[in-house]
Amino acid sequence: MSGHVHKDYTGAKFGMWLFLFTEVLLFGGLFLLYAVYLARYPQEFISAGKELNVWFGGGNTLVLLTSSLFVAISITALRRGAKTLCLRLLGSTIACAVIFMVNKYFEWNAKISHGIYPGSDHLKEMQPGEMVFFNLYYLTTGLHGLHVIIGALVIAWAMFLIKKDQVNADDWVILENAGLYWHLVDLIWIFVFPLYYLILH
Amino acid sequence: MSEEHTHIVPYKTFAIVWIGLLILTGVTVVVAQYNLGAMNIWVALGIATLKSGLVVAVFMHMKYENRLFKLSLFAALAILAIFIGLNFFDVLYR
Amino acid sequence: MSDVTTTATSERGFFDEGQYPGIFAWLLSTDHKRIGLLYFWCIVTFFCVGAILGLLIRLELFAPGETIMGAQTYNAVFTLHGVIMIFLFIIPGIPAAFGNLIMPIQLGARDVAFPKLNLFSWYLYITGAILAVTSLFTGGGPPDTGWTFYVPFSAQTSTNVSLAAVAVFILGFSSILTGLNFVTTIHRLRTEGMTWMRIPLFTWSLYATAWIQILATPVIGITVAMLFAERIIGTGLFDPAQGGDPIMFQHLFWIYSHPAVYIMILPGMGVVSDIVPVFSRKPCFGYKAIVVSSLAIAFAGSLVWAHHMYTSGMSDMAVLVFSFLTFIVAIPSAIKVFNWLATLYEGSILLDPPLLYALSFILLFTIGGLTGLVLGAAAADVHVHDTYFVVGHFHFVMFGGTGMAFFAAMHYWLPKIYGRMYDKTIATVAWAVMVIGFLILYISMKIVGMQGMPRRYYDYVPEFTGLNQLATVGSWILAVGLVLMFANIIRGIFKGDPVEANPWGGASLEWQIPSPPPMENFGEEDPVVTHGPYDFTKAGIL
Ligand code: HEM
Numbered sequence A: 001m002s003g004h005v006h007k008d009y010t011g012a013k014f015g016m017w018l019f020l021f022t023e024v025l026l027f028g029g030l031f032l033l034y035a036v037y038l039a040r041y042p043q044e045f046i047s048a049g050k051e052l053n054v055w056f057g058g059g060n061t062l063v064l065l066t067s068s069l070f071v072a073i074s075i076t077a078l079r080r081g082a083k084t085l086c087l088r089l090l091g092s093t094i095a096c097a098v099i100f101m102v103n104k105y106f107e108w109n110a111k112i113s114h115g116i117y118p119g120s121d122h123l124k125e126m127q128p129g130e131m132v133f134f135n136l137y138y139l140t141t142g143l144h145g146l147h148v149i150i151g152a153l154v155i156a157w158a159m160f161l162i163k164k165d166q167v168n169a170d171d172w173v174i175l176e177n178a179g180l181y182w183h184l185v186d187l188i189w190i191f192v193f194p195l196y197y198l199i200l201h
Numbered sequence B: 001m002s003e004e005h006t007h008i009v010p011y012k013t014f015a016i017v018w019i020g021l022l023i024l025t026g027v028t029v030v031v032a033q034y035n036l037g038a039m040n041i042w043v044a045l046g047i048a049t050l051k052s053g054l055v056v057a058v059f060m061h062m063k064y065e066n067r068l069f070k071l072s073l074f075a076a077l078a079i080l081a082i083f084i085g086l087n088f089f090d091v092l093y094r
Numbered sequence C: 001m002s003d004v005t006t007t008a009t010s011e012r013g014f015f016d017e018g019q020y021p022g023i024f025a026w027l028l029s030t031d032h033k034r035i036g037l038l039y040f041w042c043i044v045t046f047f048c049v050g051a052i053l054g055l056l057i058r059l060e061l062f063a064p065g066e067t068i069m070g071a072q073t074y075n076a077v078f079t080l081h082g083v084i085m086i087f088l089f090i091i092p093g094i095p096a097a098f099g100n101l102i103m104p105i106q107l108g109a110r111d112v113a114f115p116k117l118n119l120f121s122w123y124l125y126i127t128g129a130i131l132a133v134t135s136l137f138t139g140g141g142p143p144d145t146g147w148t149f150y151v152p153f154s155a156q157t158s159t160n161v162s163l164a165a166v167a168v169f170i171l172g173f174s175s176i177l178t179g180l181n182f183v184t185t186i187h188r189l190r191t192e193g194m195t196w197m198r199i200p201l202f203t204w205s206l207y208a209t210a211w212i213q214i215l216a217t218p219v220i221g222i223t224v225a226m227l228f229a230e231r232i233i234g235t236g237l238f239d240p241a242q243g244g245d246p247i248m249f250q251h252l253f254w255i256y257s258h259p260a261v262y263i264m265i266l267p268g269m270g271v272v273s274d275i276v277p278v279f280s281r282k283p284c285f286g287y288k289a290i291v292v293s294s295l296a297i298a299f300a301g302s303l304v305w306a307h308h309m310y311t312s313g314m315s316d317m318a319v320l321v322f323s324f325l326t327f328i329v330a331i332p333s334a335i336k337v338f339n340w341l342a343t344l345y346e347g348s349i350l351l352d353p354p355l356l357y358a359l360s361f362i363l364l365f366t367i368g369g370l371t372g373l374v375l376g377a378a379a380a381d382v383h384v385h386d387t388y389f390v391v392g393h394f395h396f397v398m399f400g401g402t403g404m405a406f407f408a409a410m411h412y413w414l415p416k417i418y419g420r421m422y423d424k425t426i427a428t429v430a431w432a433v434m435v436i437g438f439l440i441l442y443i444s445m446k447i448v449g450m451q452g453m454p455r456r457y458y459d460y461v462p463e464f465t466g467l468n469q470l471a472t473v474g475s476w477i478l479a480v481g482l483v484l485m486f487a488n489i490i491r492g493i494f495k496g497d498p499v500e501a502n503p504w505g506g507a508s509l510e511w512q513i514p515s516p517p518p519m520e521n522f523g524e525e526d527p528v529v530t531h532g533p534y535d536f537t538k539a540g541i542l
């Protein structure tokens, strides 16, 4: 086991997974507060949740799930030597990230123009539980949006390396790890969506 | 080279999982329209767990990794569950 | 361990083999030993700054009323003292400095798993440190919240808490990356024959620590991020006026910060577990028990955080449950103490400085741990919470524990790294002075705490004067010891006698290579390990 000669794939992937755990626990703090405040304000979470638009949330869910599919396939493509296909798939992933963010922009914009944002006067007239709900909503989706952007940049960087053949059919762990990061972004959203957009009863 | 270079997941597997994910998304949206009382949140979480299980197992290749990866993932999730769970000794009894 | 073929290229080992010219040989190096030394000297520097602040606190408390500073300055000074000592000294201390220096060698590896990431961690550490210092001079002035940053005060104070929160976030990130690097290294880079049960206990303790760093640190990240958001955009998640709950901040804070005390102490226990067998010339008693108890502490430490919150107004049920769980954590800690004592028992003891520092660790940590149990019992804690008794407790475990272990590690491993020995007599004198000063200082604090003196005030009622003056005098004695110790170490680095590969007669891998170690630690061939780390017979030492 002389780690300095060959690239250690298992080690690299394991390191990435450990990093993903830290991301899970980072978001975990927000989910923790969600759980606690949901227990305290069940009715108000429902009335606030109804204000969110399922179409925005659902649409973005489809976008992210599909982008995850693209990334997953792109790795198989690269390893089978289909470099162009791989690059196209990754390009589509970034396109998905853009669509997601545009969607998010319109969604936030609509809320903000209704006067619902952290610290707003309108928010402060609401029930305590509703305030907490929206504050959590903004922090969680904001942090998630930040991860979407970082994830897209990571994918773009992987594309760059693939173009230069530094990442290729024989040496692809960087793409694998970029993909893992992107899937994490998807994973978080899989929980955000029902907790915030589907809390109707 | 070693074991880790062998497994290439076919396109078809990914496509099937993706369709499964879409169906589950549909299900969770539909179920949310019905009033099941406190069950709503648990059903929603259950479906989300199922979905993330699919993503982790197949998209993220966890299925094909060795035991160390699986154990670590389990440990991380267990700790998160503890961090959230123990708070309820405070929150529920205040 | 045997079969190590070393081709030492030069007398000064890795010091002569910088990849880049001048200062860049350090600032751009990905070599674990150079990064370890970067950490080491930064950490020592911050320790000295923190210690000076501590002395100032003691000076202010020499007499009731304003002695050398007013209330606001005092609040800033104890906050800074806490932030520096906790986030810049104790948490990174042993893992980032000695872990980097020694752990890869103990495994028979040439470096950590991700050397570039390792360097990046150091830059994050320095960035965080600079921001923490910057927060003193910018914005609304130095933070005055205490290192715990409790809301609602921290959300409202006009001092520069926001920047300090950013600094903590970045320092946490640094800690996470180090942890991730270490876990991967220990899993992937063990040399041939280095089975799990042959890993030296220091490296084992780093393994357990690294898992806590990975799993608990993100929680403080999100907590200070929320505090930041609360201050900047008014997200109010902890603000009752907006439906928030300030007690949830305390939960989140301690979900990290209690496990963090094990990030602080476990590596120290690892250092002691490595030193005690070597200086008793006996295999470590209960090697497996120590390994298991490290992992058990890492796990059980995640279950007890709310014992810091008995008086916060959380539910009685929670007080009961967390008090019970707290007692469980004491068990694995006690197991370790018994094992060290059993190792010493009937050993042929060599009273060299590393062992002396390790022995003071055992004594002081035990006292600290036992007072921890007093605090863990909710009924007792209600009376002494937020008094000097708590201050005494955590100084016994953190300074008496981790601090002493850091010094023990310094005396044990620096001769290996620099290839020179300090003066052992001076080291022994410094140690004795320090321990005496320490006991006077912190025992007085515990007593005055029992009598009811609250912490974090610049003033006190005249009844407490005597014990406070005793404590302050103790702090001076301690300071003398510290100065003597550091001066001796530094002199030793430059002027000490050259040492052989194995000055103490250790059996683990770091003692089989030259002092200082060569660039990639081992020669052409990777070492092959054939026996355990404390098998002095097979290593040919006995
Ligand atoms: C047997 C093990 C231990 C037990 C049972 C224990 C218990 C406790 C308890 C109950 C408190 C809260 C007291 C109060 O605020 O009223 C406390 C405070 C504290 N402990 Fe420990 N402890 C133990 C070991 C340690 C170790 C190993 C460290 C660090 C190396 C440590 C560091 C601290 C710190 C920093 C505080 C005070 C935090 C603050 O309020 O500023 N403890 N401990």
Ligand SMILES: [Cu+2]
Pocket: C257, C258, C261, C304, C305, C307, C308
């Ligand atoms: Cu604690």
